[in-house]
Amino acid sequence: MEKDDLLHAYLASEENYAPGEVIIQEGTKGDWVYLLMEGNARVTKQTSSGSVLVEKLKKGAIFGEVALLGNMRDLRCASVIAGDVPVKVGILDGQQMLRDYESLSPELRLLFKALAKRLRTANDKAAALVVAVNRAENMDY
Amino acid sequence: MAIKENKNKIFPVVRLSYKKGDLIIKEGDYGISIYRIVEGKVAVTKEAEGKEVFLVDLEPGEIFGEMTFLGRTEEPRNASVRAREDSVLEVWHPSRLLNEYAKMPPIIKFMTDQTLSRLLRMNKLIVELTTREQKIRKEMRKKDPLTSQRRYFRKKVDLVCHYRPARSSEKVRLPGHIMDMGLGGIGLEASVKNAEMYSHVKGDLFIVDIVLPDRKILEMRCNIQEITKNVRSGNMLVGMSINAISPGARKLLGFFLMP
Numbered sequence: 001m002e003k004d005d006l007l008h009a010y011l012a013s014e015e016n017y018a019p020g021e022v023i024i025q026e027g028t029k030g031d032w033v034y035l036l037m038e039g040n041a042r043v044t045k046q047t048s049s050g051s052v053l054v055e056k057l058k059k060g061a062i063f064g065e066v067a068l069l070g071n072m073r074d075l076r077c078a079s080v081i082a083g084d085v086p087v088k089v090g091i092l093d094g095q096q097m098l099r100d101y102e103s104l105s106p107e108l109r110l111l112f113k114a115l116a117k118r119l120r121t122a123n124d125k126a127a128a129l130v131v132a133v134n135r136a137e138n139m140d141y
Numbered sequence: 142m143a144i145k146e147n148k149n150k151i152f153p154v155v156r157l158s159y160k161k162g163d164l165i166i167k168e169g170d171y172g173i174s175i176y177r178i179v180e181g182k183v184a185v186t187k188e189a190e191g192k193e194v195f196l197v198d199l200e201p202g203e204i205f206g207e208m209t210f211l212g213r214t215e216e217p218r219n220a221s222v223r224a225r226e227d228s229v230l231e232v233w234h235p236s237r238l239l240n241e242y243a244k245m246p247p248i249i250k251f252m253t254d255q256t257l258s259r260l261l262r263m264n265k266l267i268v269e270l271t272t273r274e275q276k277i278r279k280e281m282r283k284k285d286p287l288t289s290q291r292r293y294f295r296k297k298v299d300l301v302c303h304y305r306p307a308r309s310s311e312k313v314r315l316p317g318h319i320m321d322m323g324l325g326g327i328g329l330e331a332s333v334k335n336a337e338m339y340s341h342v343k344g345d346l347f348i349v350d351i352v353l354p355d356r357k358i359l360e361m362r363c364n365i366q367e368i369t370k371n372v373r374s375g376n377m378l379v380g381m382s383i384n385a386i387s388p389g390a391r392k393l394l395g396f397f398l399m400p
Contacts, residue, residue, distance in 0.1 A: 005246075033252070039355050049385060054266075062255045069253070103246070110204060111210065115207060115257060117203075118197065121197050125197070
């Protein structure tokens with residue numbers, strides 16, 4: 001099956017966002033998985049020195065999947081914000097995704113869970129380092 | 142050293158013991174085994190410019206080595222793993238999982254491939270940022286060997302200050318006294334009553350206004366590092382690190398700290 005057909009079969013609905021609008025808010029509950037269909041988006045994390053950019057997403061990117069792979073009770077670990085152009089996202093069918101995911105053996109799911117957890121930790125660490133580097137760069141008075 | 146083998150599981154499981162400091166996985170080597178920590182603690186690191194850059198510590202119940210298995214079996218190990226303590230690990234040989242992995246729903250594969258490449262990118266970013274931070278600090282030390290000493294130097298003072306929680310929209314002015322001050326942080330004495338009204342825990346961010354002897358106001362954003370409460374006097378000593386300071390205020394502080 002072609003990639004586009006595959007994703008199309010899972011699309012439950014579509015949403016539009018204006019540039020700069022928040023698609024996912026860090027720290028809130030939610031388990032939808034999104035597909036970036038048009039435009040671009042920024043992944044940011046809140047730190048003691050404000051919001052820090054950790055990644056840019058391009059068309060075709062899937063996001064919000066960490067909740068599905070990891071622990072559904074976990075809160076969103078980063079914010080996703082529409083970039084400098086209008087953004088269209090597709091929301092993937094959560095029920096169907098969950099059924100597919102739960103059809104996997106517990107061992108395989110354990111690996112994905114580990115992967116999701118590592119990504120969460122890595123995001124935290126990257127954001128903290130961005131703050132540390134900024135601080136080090138501004139120390140030379 | 143193999144302790145026991147269990148053939149009933151989906152994959153053969155071998156238990157191995159490692160001594161503190163042992164290298165379990167070497168970055169750049171080939172291997173598809175997956176490890177689960179039974180006892181102990183391990184550190185995941187990556188090499189950059191001849192140095193080990195720390196990525197994460199993992200504890201009992203956690204898994205590592207899965208990245209090579211998940212889609213990149215022909216590629217060498219992306220990071221090294223070393224025992225932080227004496228550790229017991231379960232080693233899985235994922236030959237039977239490979240079959241399931243190849244047949245899993247395409248949408249799951251499409252999704253997890255992205256998660257995996259995101260994690261690889263993020264690890265690379267962490268290595269870059271760590272190296273950059275270390276370089277900046279090293280250059281600074283070379284340029285001005287006194288800088289790092291000065292950062293830890295604290296001048297004993299007694300200055301009036303007001304401070305407020307940085308995230309609160311209320312315009313409160315909590316009274317306090319600055320007891321010591323340096324380029325890296327301040328020691329602030331205040332009544333414990335302040336902590337009853339507003340959260341004072343490690344990591345909390347405050348905006349501190351300090352009145353210098355020449356009546357100039359020094360404003361900075363500070364993070365709480367530690368708190369020592371004195372029950373008898375009803376005061377607490379709040380150790381804070383400077384989180385943000387404007388270039389103008391930094392200059393003011395620099396002049397003030399000059400011997």
